[in-house]
Amino acid sequence: MNRQILLTPGPTPIPPESLQAESLPIIHHRTAEFVELFNETQENLKYVFQTREKVFTLMSSGTGGMECAVVNLVSPGDKVIVTACGVFGERWVKILNVFGANVVALRTEWGVTVKAAELEKALKDHPDAKAVFTTLTDTSTATACDILGYGKAVSKTPAILVVDAISGLAGQEMYMDEWQVDAVITASQKGLMTAPGLGFISVSPKGWAAVQASKSPRFYWDLRAIEKSSHDGETPFTPAVSLIRAVNASLKLIRKKGLPQVFQQARDLAKFTREEGGKLGLGLFAKDPCDVLTAFVLPEGVNGGALIKQIVKKTGISMAGGQEKLKGRIVRIAHMGYIQKADIEKGIRALSENLAEMRAAAARP
Amino acid sequence: MNRQILLTPGPTPIPPESLQAESLPIIHHRTAEFVELFNETQENLKYVFQTREKVFTLMSSGTGGMECAVVNLVSPGDKVIVTACGVFGERWVKILNVFGANVVALRTEWGVTVKAAELEKALKDHPDAKAVFTTLTDTSTATACDILGYGKAVSKTPAILVVDAISGLAGQEMYMDEWQVDAVITASQKGLMTAPGLGFISVSPKGWAAVQASKSPRFYWDLRAIEKSSHDGETPFTPAVSLIRAVNASLKLIRKKGLPQVFQQARDLAKFTREEGGKLGLGLFAKDPCDVLTAFVLPEGVNGGALIKQIVKKTGISMAGGQEKLKGRIVRIAHMGYIQKADIEKGIRALSENLAEMRAAAARP
Numbered sequence: 001m002n003r004q005i006l007l008t009p010g011p012t013p014i015p016p017e018s019l020q021a022e023s024l025p026i027i028h029h030r031t032a033e034f035v036e037l038f039n040e041t042q043e044n045l046k047y048v049f050q051t052r053e054k055v056f057t058l059m060s061s062g063t064g065g066m067e068c069a070v071v072n073l074v075s076p077g078d079k080v081i082v083t084a085c086g087v088f089g090e091r092w093v094k095i096l097n098v099f100g101a102n103v104v105a106l107r108t109e110w111g112v113t114v115k116a117a118e119l120e121k122a123l124k125d126h127p128d129a130k131a132v133f134t135t136l137t138d139t140s141t142a143t144a145c146d147i148l149g150y151g152k153a154v155s156k157t158p159a160i161l162v163v164d165a166i167s168g169l170a171g172q173e174m175y176m177d178e179w180q181v182d183a184v185i186t187a188s189q190k191g192l193m194t195a196p197g198l199g200f201i202s203v204s205p206k207g208w209a210a211v212q213a214s215k216s217p218r219f220y221w222d223l224r225a226i227e228k229s230s231h232d233g234e235t236p237f238t239p240a241v242s243l244i245r246a247v248n249a250s251l252k253l254i255r256k257k258g259l260p261q262v263f264q265q266a267r268d269l270a271k272f273t274r275e276e277g278g279k280l281g282l283g284l285f286a287k288d289p290c291d292v293l294t295a296f297v298l299p300e301g302v303n304g305g306a307l308i309k310q311i312v313k314k315t316g317i318s319m320a321g322g323q324e325k326l327k328g329r330i331v332r333i334a335h336m337g338y339i340q341k342a343d344i345e346k347g348i349r350a351l352s353e354n355l356a357e358m359r360a361a362a363a364r365p
Numbered sequence: 366m367n368r369q370i371l372l373t374p375g376p377t378p379i380p381p382e383s384l385q386a387e388s389l390p391i392i393h394h395r396t397a398e399f400v401e402l403f404n405e406t407q408e409n410l411k412y413v414f415q416t417r418e419k420v421f422t423l424m425s426s427g428t429g430g431m432e433c434a435v436v437n438l439v440s441p442g443d444k445v446i447v448t449a450c451g452v453f454g455e456r457w458v459k460i461l462n463v464f465g466a467n468v469v470a471l472r473t474e475w476g477v478t479v480k481a482a483e484l485e486k487a488l489k490d491h492p493d494a495k496a497v498f499t500t501l502t503d504t505s506t507a508t509a510c511d512i513l514g515y516g517k518a519v520s521k522t523p524a525i526l527v528v529d530a531i532s533g534l535a536g537q538e539m540y541m542d543e544w545q546v547d548a549v550i551t552a553s554q555k556g557l558m559t560a561p562g563l564g565f566i567s568v569s570p571k572g573w574a575a576v577q578a579s580k581s582p583r584f585y586w587d588l589r590a591i592e593k594s595s596h597d598g599e600t601p602f603t604p605a606v607s608l609i610r611a612v613n614a615s616l617k618l619i620r621k622k623g624l625p626q627v628f629q630q631a632r633d634l635a636k637f638t639r640e641e642g643g644k645l646g647l648g649l650f651a652k653d654p655c656d657v658l659t660a661f662v663l664p665e666g667v668n669g670g671a672l673i674k675q676i677v678k679k680t681g682i683s684m685a686g687g688q689e690k691l692k693g694r695i696v697r698i699a700h701m702g703y704i705q706k707a708d709i710e711k712g713i714r715a716l717s718e719n720l721a722e723m724r725a726a727a728a729r730p
Contacts, residue, residue, distance in 0.1 A: 004392060011391045011606060022607060023388030026376045026560055027369060028683040059562055060585065061424045061602040067585040098584045189603060195391055197424055197562045197605030219463045220425065220432040237426040238554060240562030241376060242387060243608070318393040 005317045007347045009139045009167050009293045009334040010190040014246075015253055018194050022246035029241055035233030041244055042230070044251035048192070048259065049184055049202050050175040056226050058199035059240050062166035062187030065199030066095055068221035069133075069162055069183050073207065075215040076100030078130040081122050081159070083114040083150075085288075087140035087323045088164055092133040099216055104129065110326070111141040111286040111295070116149025123157050131160045131182075131210065136168030137290035140323045142332060144172055144290030151180035160207050166190060170254055171266045171292035171336040182207035188243060191262075191292065193250040193337040197243045266291040269335035269344060276348040277333075280355065285330050292336040295322075297329065302358055304328040307351075310358070315350045317343075370682045372712045374504045374532050374658045374699040375555040379611075380618055383559050387611035394606055400598030406609055407595070409616035413557070413624065414549055414567050415540040421591050423564035424605050427531035427552030430564030431460055433586035434498075434527050434548050438572065440580040441465030443495040446487050446524070448479040448515075450653075452505035452688045453529055457498040464581055469494065475691070476506040476651040476660070481514025488522050496525045496547075496575070501533030502655035505688045507697060509537055509655030516545035525572050531555060535619055536631045536657035536701040547572035553608060556627075556657065558615040558702040562608045631656040634700035634709060641713040642698075645720065650695050657701040660687075662694065667723055669693040672716075675723070680715045682708075 045055035079102045082092045106114045154161040160182035170191030182204040189196035229236045270291045277296045285295035304321045320332040410420035444467040447457045471479045519526040525547035535556030547569040554561035594601045635656045650660035669686045685697040
């Protein structure tokens with residue numbers, strides 16, 4: 001049996017410290033021990049979010065965190081702008097439509113992001129927009145949005161800037177407060193190097209005014225109740241104790257390493273991955289590539305789905321294929337979190353060998 | 366340091382098989398290995414729910430499962446009946462009010478449940494009721510509702526019966542299909558002996574008609590999307606892989622033991638706990654007590670909050686106090702899931718010693 005190597009953009013590999021923390025005998029959440037864990041996790045999350053605001057832990061996947069942002073920040077009928085350059089920008093559009101927002105979608109060719117100047121123009125065209133929803137790194141296309149530029153544009157208006165940083169946080173540079181972001185959402189299983197099952201959200205003071213103003217019905221996602229409980233080191237509903245312990249163990253590793261080093265590692269691995277892919281003749285899909293994963297365009301005639309299945313079967317290495325209209329056309333290799341250079345080397349080798357094999361098979365009469 | 370003993374009604378102690386499964390190196394969810402796990406967990410959940418229907422896994426606490434039931438089964442303006450004999454019946458009322466239902470609350474004295482005949486009368490008085498929301502065991506008051514009787518009453522009407530079985534499932538007898546229950550909700554951290562973080566829901570064919578008819582906005586909780594993904598052994602959003610592995614390990618233990626034995630053990634431990642409490646002069650709070658936990662009324666003058674804090678500090682044994690209007694007045698000891706008789710013996714001894722000490726201190730001039 002091959003050791004499994006995950007090069008998928010979530011779940012990502014988990015450090016032993018986090019796995020070990022997850023398997024400790026359970027403790028009750030209304031204890032001094034849990035309150036201490038809760039408060040420590042809070043402080044560590046503030047560091048990775050780069051914010052002075054509280055960061056709230058949700059028992060949900062990242063998409064739950066996105067829904068939490070929508071129902072807390074938007075009322076039915078509110079006009080909102082969405083930048084969409086892939087599946088996850090489109091996910092904002094879907095959720096916002098479900099909850100009755102009036103969505104202005106700024107769509108680009110997939111892999112190309114909306115420029116800050118284009119967003120600025122859209123904000124001028126729609127001065128009644130209450131919020132801008134965007135994505136730090138759209139995992140489906142491996143693109144990075146210009147959050148710094150968006151922050152400058154949005155902060156001059158009454159609108160708030162909401163960033164899905166699910167695959168980007170602690171990988172792609174972003175500083176919530178300094179970059180004037182009003183809400184950031186992430187999840188446990190990407191840059192935070194933990195098992196999936198937790199979502200996180202932080203909201204700026206400007207964002208809190210929207211939370212208070214929102215007329216959307218909400219109970220499980222109600223940030224007002226979640227904030228209130230946090231004063232006692234609690235969540236309103238039973239917290240996922242083992243996952244919180246695990247994420248705190250991973251957060252401590254990030255803090256020990258330092259965010260600048262974490263960002264640098266992602267950049268270095270991105271560079272390495274692209275150079276190695278280039279040697280195989282593989283070009284980048286994204287025109288605005290991000291640091292946390294790389295999407296390579298597959299040669300004509302190669303079935304991406306079959307390639308990925310063959311690689312995992314033969315080598316135990318999991319990569320991701322394309323989603324929706326990119327199905328079969330690209331291969332995505334993550335270099336976020338606990339993924340090591342040696343893993344990527346193995347992945348590139350497997351890609352090289354299996355691509356050659358598929359081409360040879362296709363060339364046979 | 367004392368070994369921690371949890372006698373709290375969730376989280377409950379976790380068997381080593383489940384802890385160990387949770388700490389395995391992570392796998393990706395779009396693999397044959399995960400699909401096999403997903404399908405096996407599904408079958409094991411059907412067994413504990415006692416249903417032929419699919420049981421869906423949610424990344425949420427139990428309350429998330431309750432919200433999922435409300436938005437999938439009720440449209441704004443729908444009339445619904447709620448039976449409430451404690452905090453968790455009232456939680457149905459709160460969630461249903463938030464999502465715009467027209468709630469008819471059948472409230473009883475806490476600890477006394479609504480009788481099936483009373484529900485039958487309410488259904489006659491409100492023939493336009495679309496649903497009845499109730500609780501298998503209301504943890505706050507340690508009461509059990511007559512789900513069999515409710516099922517008989519509701520099944521004769523067009524309404525559906527929705528049961529919060531979060532603390533009751535795999536402890537308090539209930540057979541979803543046979544008892545004509547249309548939706549059952551539970552969570553991982555009670556009778557299912559797993560870390561908190563997963564919710565579960567199953568819906569009958571009559572319930573599915575309500576899912577299709579519901580006009581409530583929903584995205585993360587949308588059972589139509591969740592059901593569709595389940596055909597491929599998937600969830601629509603990243604599943605909590607480690608928690609699913611863990612709950613499957615615990616479910617296998619339940620299946621090996623057999624549900625009749627699981628129910629019998631809860632009944633036996635309930636009897637034992639009550640006899641031992643009786644020897645200390647402690648009476649039951651609930652007039653309709655359940656099998657999964659016991660609430661004892663504390664003697665006048667004893668501060669329940671202080672008592673519980675003192676016990677956990679001195680002995681490492683966690684018990685639960687009263688919630689809301691019962692704060693300080695009762696002590697609750699769980700006997701569900703992986704809680705052993707020896708743990709309860711230690712708990713009763715600690716209760717006896719600390720009660721005596723507090724009484725002695727109070728008697729001092």
